[in-house]
Amino acid sequence: MSNPNASGWKPEMTPSEDGLHNGPATVTGNRALMLEEPLLFEIGQLDETGVDLPEPRSDAPNRLGGFDRTDAIGLPALKEGEAVRHYTRLSRQNYAIDLGLFPLGSCTMKHNPRLNEKVARMPGFADVHPLQPTSTVGGALEVINELAHWLIELTGMHGVAMSPKAGAHGELCGILCIRAAHEARGDAREVILVPESAHGTNPATAAFAGYKVENIPATAEGRVDLEALKARLGPDVAGVMITNPNTCGLFERDMKAISDAVHAAGGYVYCDGANFNAIVGKVRPGDLGVDAMHINLHKTFSTPHGGGGPGSGPVVLSEALSPFGPLPFTAKTADGVVHLVEEENAAEFAHTQAFGRMTAFHGQMGMFTRALTYILSHGADGLKQVAEDAVLNANYILRSLEDLLDAPFGASGPCMHEALFSDAGFEGGLSTLDLAKGLIDEGYHPMTVYFPLVVHGAMLVEPTETESRHSLDQFIAAFRNVAERAKAGDEALKQAPYYAPRRRLDETQAARKPVLAWSDAE
């Protein structure tokens, strides 16, 4: 068939420039087990089918009402085996937490325990449907309620909205609670304060909810400038959104003072809990005066993410904000029965001020079973160790590299769950991007780059608690090697990666002229 991918530029597997790995060209373009893989549309035959269906009866009445198909559908048809091979081959070109250390800062790419998977696949959890009568899903409701209980317990809060589907969705839920609380007392406020050290989603959330966003600067040591924050508080400020631990990998020590000041000014405190894995079992955000905080189950509580599974972002709420939490939620009555509280029965459960719904249904059930499994299998002592080991591993990285790489907040004390470096001292025009590409050649997914914005050429490394000392040492050795090349101005690094299935991709061109859909050239 002719080339149906005329719209899309696709890089080829190019020979290595050092000439050391150039064997004879192959007919297939494959290199032994490194397989070239065309697009699905290039494999499938448009005039074939992968499934045998019986011929329709010739006397069958036509009930399509004039909507009969007149043209070819244009979808590729593949045999089952071809489809399986296609995706398996693609998966071999991917990087995953099951293949190696995944140091993507701020993302918490930790091991997903197989026990979680076993429990989530139990038919009583895996095969239920949200529209089933609630009388037939008592076990699933019990799981949601039990998980809700432990999230409240671990955070020292009053209530929880389980339905948000991911971190940013949870942020929106929390901000809508804050808005509802202000509206309930007839208090129109239009500003949300967001420090520089917060997650990028925070200002986006506040703006999406209709608030005006104002920045609060960071101090030289990488924390919120408390005095600047206090100076800005006033009757127009609805609240603040603070990421704690923050994106510089530091714990916001002044959190309680911040909360007290915000409350005194009539505002509420939203805490971005994406980095809760650094403090779970050690600190209860409720004790720090937080009014709302989302918890990324796919980070702290080890459910899969990054393409491996959906996110889930329950939001814990203070006593002040709980009445405004969204429907539906679960509630256990004295007889031990867990109820699903929805619009019809909200009054029975004295929850009449809900701001609405975040989702049609209850939330990410598959993630709830996994997160509860993780919590119960670790226990209180185990969760505490999760935080301790996450912080220990990140500090091990920080102190193992800071003699070579600039650690802008290295003097601010121990870091939390992630270590932050800058590109200071790189020679020959080499950049953070070059170092990241060099790490690909070493067999690692690169760390988070150019974030947070407050650090030049930022490199944010989060090893997570599930890496062993041996694994960390290997990563540090690889990182040091590439960093030394960057500091020595090694020109060759500008061409990295050399050994990946694709050489350096033109990210600028991809962003400027994106090809988002396959189109048939014919």
Next chain:
Amino acid sequence: MARYFTDEHEWIDVDGDNATVGITDYAQEQLGDIVFVELPATGTMLDKGGDAAVVESVKAASDVYAPISGEVMETNAALEEDPALVNTSPEEDGWFFKMTLGDKSELEGLMDAKAYKAFCESL
């Protein structure tokens, strides 16, 4: 015609009652390859220091602020097709928008070329 600079790395050329605004060479250097520019609609009223445009690079998305208050009269249509102009010619062909000059006193406190150069060197 006089050129002024802000500490947020915008430049503004003032010509009588009209002004042209863009981002500085230093700014484009820091941002890296620009992939998208979102410009204000003609007729938008801008407040000094308020959001005026958004510039997106391979590294980050950043707000561009209005150096002064006034009304947007014209935007640089060439940037829609070719945002790379901001990299290749930030202080000429890569201009963002033209605006009215509402209040000349707002120019006070902006930097001249020499002061801006010293400011960048201090960063």
